[in-house]
Amino acid sequence: MSREPSIPAMGNAAPGEGSSPAVVEPARFRGIMGHYPTGVTVVTAVDRDGTPVGLTANSVTSVSLDPPLVLVCVSEKSSSLGAILANGAFAVNILGAGAAATAVRFAEEKRTDRFRNVTYTVKEGGGPVLDGAVAWMTCGLYRTFEAGDHVILVGKVNDGEAAGGDPLVFFLGRYENLTAAGEPFGSRHGGPVPATSEEQ
Numbered sequence: 001m002s003r004e005p006s007i008p009a010m011g012n013a014a015p016g017e018g019s020s021p022a023v024v025e026p027a028r029f030r031g032i033m034g035h036y037p038t039g040v041t042v043v044t045a046v047d048r049d050g051t052p053v054g055l056t057a058n059s060v061t062s063v064s065l066d067p068p069l070v071l072v073c074v075s076e077k078s079s080s081l082g083a084i085l086a087n088g089a090f091a092v093n094i095l096g097a098g099a100a101a102t103a104v105r106f107a108e109e110k111r112t113d114r115f116r117n118v119t120y121t122v123k124e125g126g127g128p129v130l131d132g133a134v135a136w137m138t139c140g141l142y143r144t145f146e147a148g149d150h151v152i153l154v155g156k157v158n159d160g161e162a163a164g165g166d167p168l169v170f171f172l173g174r175y176e177n178l179t180a181a182g183e184p185f186g187s188r189h190g191g192p193v194p195a196t197s198e199e200q
Contacts, residue, residue: 034173044120044128053127070139091139096132
């Protein structure tokens with residue numbers, strides 16, 4: 001599927017007009033954004049030959065209720081991006097507390113090894129739904145936009161379910177678990193698990 005052209009930034013200044021402000025360096029930007037806690041998902045799809053692909057992503061957000069749209073940011077270097085674009089569909093698996101190992105697996109393992117010993121069901125119009133996810137959505141590819149070193153995927157949600165349970169949280173470069181009131185952060189299900197680089 002071909003990518004949609006990028007939408008120009010809104011504003012009065014035309015490209016090239018005015019002075020260009022300094023741009024924060026990547027490491028500093030990562031450190032700043034690390035203070036914004038997010039949920040953790042595994043975004044999955046099926047390649048043309050039926051092979052499942054997937055990656056860990058925390059840049060996921062709802063966009064619209066009518067129609068129901070969800071946004072996912074994926075690195076242009078992702079080994080899974082081509083399959084998502086070719087298939088025109090994907091699934092978003094929201095991980096629960098205690099699933100840090102799954103997040104690390106889909107961030108670190110080779111693409112061909114990520115689904116080894118992982119149980120899942122391929123949903124029509126989407127991708128593999130992982131057993132144990134606290135919630136999931138299947139999406140048809142609605143729009144794509146190039147944005148720096150990432151591609152923004154907007155999916156139209158055609159099915160989904162919330163099984164319930166505490167979510168896995170990504171904060172300050174680590175996978176943490178949400179806690180009940182009065183409990184120290186990260187104490188209910190063990191300590192934090194350091195995160196490594198991924199393709200999101």
